[in-house]
Amino acid sequence: MTTDPIAAMDSESERLAAIQNLLRAGDRDKARNAVKAWLSDQPKHPEALYFYAVIQRTDGQPDSAMQTLAELLKIQPEHSRAVQELGHCQRQMGATALSLKYYQRATRMNASLIASWQGQLHALQKLGQRNGLNQIAEQIDYLRALPPPLLAVMDLQARGKRLQAEELCKRFMQKNPRHIEGMRLLAGIALEMGALDEAALLLTTAEKIAPANQRVQLDCVQLARRQNNHDEARRRANKLANSDPENLQFQSLAAIEALQVSDFEAALAGFERILEKQPNDPATLTSLGHTLKTIGRAEEAINRYRKATAVRSGHGEGWYALSNLKTYRFDDADINAMEALCRGDELDPGHIPFVRFALGKAYEDRSEYAESFTQYAAGNAAKRQQSYYDADDMHADMQSMATFFDRALFEQKAGSGDADPAPIFIVGLPRAGSTLLEQILSSHSQVDGTQELPNILSMAQQLRRRSEDTTYPEILADIDADELRAMGTRFIADTRIHRGNAPFFIDKMPNNFRHIGLIKLILPNAKIIDARRHPMACCFSGFKQLFAEGQEFSYQLADIGRYYRDYVELMSHWQSVLPGQILQVNNEDVIEDLPGQVARLLEFCGLPFEEQCLHYWETERAVKTPSSEQVRQPVSDKGQHQWRNYSPWLDPLREALGSHLVRLSEES
Incomplete structure (x- = not known):
C-alpha cells in the first residue's frame, strides 16, 4: 500500500503549496484526493475546507461548495477568501446581485483580493450600475502593478499576520529601499503595532520622494489621527478634499476630521454633500448621525x-x-431583525460584535439579564476570535517590569530624565473612573485636560523594536542619563499640541500603568494617579463595553480577571519601589466623599483648592471616552452594582480574580 505523499507532509504550508500546485497544473483528481485525505484527518481545518469548496465549485457543484463554505465560515468568519468563493459560486449560478454582495464583503475584509475587485466590476457592469466603476478599476490597476511580495504583504496584513507581513516587507525593502508602496505598507504595519515614530519616519520619507502621491497623503492623515494631532489630520484631509472635489472618499475624510475638532457645522455640511450624491451610503449616514x-x-x-x-x-x-x-429603546421588530442577522450570513466579521453588543444592551434595558449576558459574551467572543491576545504573554510582560524596575535601578538612574513637573498621568483599567478624575482635575485653572495620549505606549513599542539582542524594559539599562532626559523632553514637546496654557496637563491613557517605570525614568517629577474601582464592577463594566481598540484583555471574563489581578500586583510593586510617588484613588471613595477625595487629589498634585473642582460637571470640554455622558452629571453610584444583575454567569471572572479580590466587591 502506497502512502499519499501530500498526506505524509508534516508542514501545513507544504501541504497547502502542494495542493495549489496540483490545481495550477490542472491535476484535479490528485488535488481532490489530497484534500479529502486532509479532511479525513482534520474535518474542520479551514484551509482544507476552503480548497474542497474551490474544487466543488470548479467541478460544477456550486450548491455543495456553498454548504462547505458555510461550515468553514462558522469556524473562521474572517476567512476573506471563503467569502470571495461565495461570490464565485453565486456568479456561476447567475445570481449577479448576490455575487456583488459577497465580492464587496470580501474586499472590505481583504483589499488585496484582485479577483473580488474584478468580480465587482463584472457584476456592476452586468447590473447596469456605473457608480464606483472608476474607483474599482483604479484599485485593480494598483494591485496588478504591485510587486508580488508586496501583494503578499497586503494579504498577510489583512489576515492579521503582522509579524510575517513585516518580515516579508522588510526583506523587500532591503532590495528596494525607495519603493513608495513598500514604505506605505511597512508604515501601516508599524501603525498597527503602535510604533508611531517608526511609521512617521517612513511616511515622511515617502512624502519627500513622492509629494503628490495621494495614497501617501491618506496615510499621513491616519498617522496624524493616531497621534491625536487632529488639527494636522484636518489640514491634510482638507488639502486632499480641495485637490479633488469629486472624490467622495476625500470629502468624507475632511468631514470626519472636522467632526474630530468639533467643527460641527463643517462636518454636517460635508456629510450632507456626500449624501446628495450617495444618499444610501450607510457609513456616511452613521457619521452624520454621530454629528x-x-x-x-x-x-x-x-x-x-x-x-x-x-x-x-x-x-x-x-x-x-x-x-x-x-x-x-429597541422594539421587538428591532430585536428580531438583529437576531436574524446573527443567524444569517449578512454580517461582515467586523460588524458581528456591534450587533451582539447592541442586542446585549437591548435585553439589558428589558431586564432580561440571561439573554443580555449571552449576547455580550457572543460579541466578546467574536472580538476574541479576531484577536491575538495571550494572557500568559501579558502576565510575563508585567512580571518582567516588576523584575527589572527594582529600587536599585531607580537609585542608579537618579537625576536622569526631564525635571518638568507638568505631566499628570492617570492610569488603571478602563471603566475604573479615570475620566471622572480627569474631569475633576481639568476643572482646575492650572490643569489642562487632554486625551488618552499614545506617546508613552509608542515609546515603549519603539524600545521593544530597537534591538534584536535586548528587549524592553531591559534595554533601558544601557540608556544613559542624557538620552533619558531627551526622551522626557521629547514627550513634553510632542504632547504640547494637546495642551492649552496651564502649567500642568493630564495624560489619561489607562494602559500606561504598565510603563510607570519608564515614565519615572524620563519624567521623574511626573505625578501618577492610580484610578481604582472594585474588581467585579470594574471588570464586568469592561466586559460589556465594546472598545474600539487597545483593550484586548476585555474579550473574555477569565482574561479580564487575570489582567486585573496582574494590574493590582504590578501597582503594588510600583508603590514599593516608588514610595509616596503614586496616589491610589478608589472610585467608590470619590462617590461617597467627593470633597475629601478632591482635596487628596489637589494636595498630591501640589495645587491650591478651587471650588470648580467640586462642580466638575459644569466644566465644558471635549470628552471622547465611553464615560463622556456620566462626567456631565453630578457624582452617582447608579452604576456601581450593575454587575450583580449578571452575577450567576460570572464564575469565570471570580475564579480568575481570586477570593481576596472578589471579597472586595462582594462586601461593598
Whole structure:
C-alpha cells in the first residue's frame, strides 16, 4: 500500500503549496484526493475546507461548495477568501446581485483580493450600475502593478499576520529601499503595532520622494489621527478634499476630521454633500448621525442611524450607535431583525460584535439579564476570535517590569530624565473612573485636560523594536542619563499640541500603568494617579463595553480577571519601589466623599483648592471616552452594582480574580 505523499507532509504550508500546485497544473483528481485525505484527518481545518469548496465549485457543484463554505465560515468568519468563493459560486449560478454582495464583503475584509475587485466590476457592469466603476478599476490597476511580495504583504496584513507581513516587507525593502508602496505598507504595519515614530519616519520619507502621491497623503492623515494631532489630520484631509472635489472618499475624510475638532457645522455640511450624491451610503449616514447626536439633535441622529440599518441591515455600527443613545429603546421588530442577522450570513466579521453588543444592551434595558449576558459574551467572543491576545504573554510582560524596575535601578538612574513637573498621568483599567478624575482635575485653572495620549505606549513599542539582542524594559539599562532626559523632553514637546496654557496637563491613557517605570525614568517629577474601582464592577463594566481598540484583555471574563489581578500586583510593586510617588484613588471613595477625595487629589498634585473642582460637571470640554455622558452629571453610584444583575454567569471572572479580590466587591 502506497502512502499519499501530500498526506505524509508534516508542514501545513507544504501541504497547502502542494495542493495549489496540483490545481495550477490542472491535476484535479490528485488535488481532490489530497484534500479529502486532509479532511479525513482534520474535518474542520479551514484551509482544507476552503480548497474542497474551490474544487466543488470548479467541478460544477456550486450548491455543495456553498454548504462547505458555510461550515468553514462558522469556524473562521474572517476567512476573506471563503467569502470571495461565495461570490464565485453565486456568479456561476447567475445570481449577479448576490455575487456583488459577497465580492464587496470580501474586499472590505481583504483589499488585496484582485479577483473580488474584478468580480465587482463584472457584476456592476452586468447590473447596469456605473457608480464606483472608476474607483474599482483604479484599485485593480494598483494591485496588478504591485510587486508580488508586496501583494503578499497586503494579504498577510489583512489576515492579521503582522509579524510575517513585516518580515516579508522588510526583506523587500532591503532590495528596494525607495519603493513608495513598500514604505506605505511597512508604515501601516508599524501603525498597527503602535510604533508611531517608526511609521512617521517612513511616511515622511515617502512624502519627500513622492509629494503628490495621494495614497501617501491618506496615510499621513491616519498617522496624524493616531497621534491625536487632529488639527494636522484636518489640514491634510482638507488639502486632499480641495485637490479633488469629486472624490467622495476625500470629502468624507475632511468631514470626519472636522467632526474630530468639533467643527460641527463643517462636518454636517460635508456629510450632507456626500449624501446628495450617495444618499444610501450607510457609513456616511452613521457619521452624520454621530454629528447630530453630539450637538444634541438626538431624534435626527436616530433617523440617520435607522436609515443606515435600513439600506444595509448588516451595517452593525448603525445598530450599535442606536444602543448607545440613552433615550433609545429597541422594539421587538428591532430585536428580531438583529437576531436574524446573527443567524444569517449578512454580517461582515467586523460588524458581528456591534450587533451582539447592541442586542446585549437591548435585553439589558428589558431586564432580561440571561439573554443580555449571552449576547455580550457572543460579541466578546467574536472580538476574541479576531484577536491575538495571550494572557500568559501579558502576565510575563508585567512580571518582567516588576523584575527589572527594582529600587536599585531607580537609585542608579537618579537625576536622569526631564525635571518638568507638568505631566499628570492617570492610569488603571478602563471603566475604573479615570475620566471622572480627569474631569475633576481639568476643572482646575492650572490643569489642562487632554486625551488618552499614545506617546508613552509608542515609546515603549519603539524600545521593544530597537534591538534584536535586548528587549524592553531591559534595554533601558544601557540608556544613559542624557538620552533619558531627551526622551522626557521629547514627550513634553510632542504632547504640547494637546495642551492649552496651564502649567500642568493630564495624560489619561489607562494602559500606561504598565510603563510607570519608564515614565519615572524620563519624567521623574511626573505625578501618577492610580484610578481604582472594585474588581467585579470594574471588570464586568469592561466586559460589556465594546472598545474600539487597545483593550484586548476585555474579550473574555477569565482574561479580564487575570489582567486585573496582574494590574493590582504590578501597582503594588510600583508603590514599593516608588514610595509616596503614586496616589491610589478608589472610585467608590470619590462617590461617597467627593470633597475629601478632591482635596487628596489637589494636595498630591501640589495645587491650591478651587471650588470648580467640586462642580466638575459644569466644566465644558471635549470628552471622547465611553464615560463622556456620566462626567456631565453630578457624582452617582447608579452604576456601581450593575454587575450583580449578571452575577450567576460570572464564575469565570471570580475564579480568575481570586477570593481576596472578589471579597472586595462582594462586601461593598
